[in-house]
Amino acid sequence: MSTTRATPVTWPTRLLGGAALISLATTVVLGLGLPPTTEQGVYARFLAIHPQVAWCSYLAFGVTALASAAYLVRKDVRWDHLAGASAEVGVVFTALTLVTGSIWGRRTWGVWWAWDARMTFTALLLFLYLGYLALRRVAADPGTRARRSAVAGLLAVLVVPVDHYAVEWWRTLHQKSSFNLTPKEQLDGSYIAVMLLGFGAMTMAFAWLVVQRYRLERRRDEAGDAELEAAIAERRAEAVVAP
Amino acid sequence: MWRDAALVAGKDLRIEARSRVATNQIAPFAVLVLVLFAFALDPDRGVLSRAAPGLFWVAVLFASLLAVQRSFSVEAADGGRDGLRLSGLDPAGIFLGKAGAVVLQLLALEVLLGVFTALLYDTPVRGAVVLTLTCLTATLGLAGAGTVYGMLAAGLRVRETLLPLLLLPVVAPVLLAATRATEGALDITTTAEAWPWIRLLSVFAVIYLTFGVLAFGALLEEA
Numbered sequence: 202m203s204t205t206r207a208t209p210v211t212w213p214t215r216l217l218g219g220a221a222l223i224s225l226a227t228t229v230v231l232g233l234g235l236p237p238t239t240e241q242g243v244y245a246r247f248l249a250i251h252p253q254v255a256w257c258s259y260l261a262f263g264v265t266a267l268a269s270a271a272y273l274v275r276k277d278v279r280w281d282h283l284a285g286a287s288a289e290v291g292v293v294f295t296a297l298t299l300v301t302g303s304i305w306g307r308r309t310w311g312v313w314w315a316w317d318a319r320m321t322f323t324a325l326l327l328f329l330y331l332g333y334l335a336l337r338r339v340a341a342d343p344g345t346r347a348r349r350s351a352v353a354g355l356l357a358v359l360v361v362p363v364d365h366y367a368v369e370w371w372r373t374l375h376q377k378s379s380f381n382l383t384p385k386e387q388l389d390g391s392y393i394a395v396m397l398l399g400f401g402a403m404t405m406a407f408a409w410l411v412v413q414r415y416r417l418e419r420r421r422d423e424a425g426d427a428e429l430e431a432a433i434a435e436r437r438a439e440a441v442v443a444p
Numbered sequence: 445m446w447r448d449a450a451l452v453a454g455k456d457l458r459i460e461a462r463s464r465v466a467t468n469q470i471a472p473f474a475v476l477v478l479v480l481f482a483f484a485l486d487p488d489r490g491v492l493s494r495a496a497p498g499l500f501w502v503a504v505l506f507a508s509l510l511a512v513q514r515s516f517s518v519e520a521a522d523g524g525r526d527g528l529r530l531s532g533l534d535p536a537g538i539f540l541g542k543a544g545a546v547v548l549q550l551l552a553l554e555v556l557l558g559v560f561t562a563l564l565y566d567t568p569v570r571g572a573v574v575l576t577l578t579c580l581t582a583t584l585g586l587a588g589a590g591t592v593y594g595m596l597a598a599g600l601r602v603r604e605t606l607l608p609l610l611l612l613p614v615v616a617p618v619l620l621a622a623t624r625a626t627e628g629a630l631d632i633t634t635t636a637e638a639w640p641w642i643r644l645l646s647v648f649a650v651i652y653l654t655f656g657v658l659a660f661g662a663l664l665e666e667a
Contacts, residue, residue: 349663360613
């Protein structure tokens with residue numbers, strides 16, 4: 202029963218990992234070679250990674266929501282694993298979004314943290330999904346945990362637009378968004394090219410990470426089942442010896 | 445559904461009336477939070493009266509955490525939740541009933557806290573209509589979100605520590621919108637600015653109450 206090995210490493214996964222690695226390396230090399238801009242100097246090079254990392258965090262939470270809905274409809278535990286894997290990777294990317302944004306902000310605005318609408322919103326998003334991951338980690342019956350996590354995953358994605366509009370209003374009532382510092386028309390072609398490459402690379406890296414985390418969840422599940430069976434077999438053996 | 449809601453709300457409120465946890469523990473705690481703010485912020489420089497709307501809502505937020513936790517802990521003992529599940533009541537009704545009981549308790553608490561905020565922080569109370577609407581919509585949202593997350597955390601061994609982490613990022617917009625709306629209400633010249641925030645509070649309340657009505661069945665059916 203427990204001999205069914207789910208999702209072994211296949212050549213598409215390896216291919217994806219290789220492509221992600223190569224394209225990320227290329228993005229780094231080309232990104233560091235981008236010409237400094239007049240307003241932001243070398244820090245404009247953050248355009249090669251920061252928006253891409255942010256995009257992946259949105260993508261991750263979208264996948265979590267879809268997988269959560271699929272779990273509630275199909276009751277197939279694999280959807281639950283996918284939702285969890287995607288949320289984990291999403292939290293990492295959200296944290297990276299804040300870190301890269303913060304480093305850029307330190308140089309460009311002079312502060313590590315500004316109560317800008319998008320930054321505040323991203324911070325809320327991070328806590329929202331940290332809560333979701335905490336719920337996934339609680340000790341409970343796997344079915345219960347999966348169902349509750351799925352409800353939480355769906356709920357979280359409903360909150361995202363409300364949080365977004367709330368902080369957007371909050372800040373736009375007081376100060377203009379500071380994110381229009383880099384007019385697109387002033388960016389030259391090399392920036393556009395590297396940014397697009399970065400989007401592709403980061404998306405592949407995201408997909409590869411999700412596949413790995415998903416496989417890990419499956420293995421963990423199997424290991425849990427195997428342990429339980431081993432424990433039962435042990436008790437049975439004791440029962441035979443005892444009389 | 446509405447009859448079931450009234451039954452569940454009646455049950456929760458009767459338990460509160462007899463156990464007096466809300467009046468003897470949650471309400472004093474909320475007032476204590478108001479007093480603690482005075483220690484944290486300099487009371488002599490007018491910081492308190494300027495920040496009064498925000499401090500008031502932070503106190504309400506903390507109290508609502510306790511109210512939600514209490515609302516689900518009354519059913520934790522003696523298989524109360526199983527009883528509720530087997531009662532044949534409509535899950536949507538159960539949700540609305542529990543949320544309704546929390547709404548009534550929080551509204552009563554807000555009146556009390558409002559009086560203490562006005563007294564302790566020297567804040568003149570104006571704009572009664574806007575203020576009432578703000579309290580009503582914000583409380584509906586808080587109770588709706590709180591009841592959904594309360595149920596998500598109910599029965600887990602880590603519920604006390606998990607609930608704040610789950611609930612607070614989600615109700616952060618309520619804190620923000622309710623604070624702005626209250627600021628608008630208290631200042632005659634800026635009352636118009638309160639309306640967009642009340643609209644946001646209503647949207648929030650509708651989203652959470654609808655989601656709760658739809659999803660509570662899935663949360664209850666589990667073994």
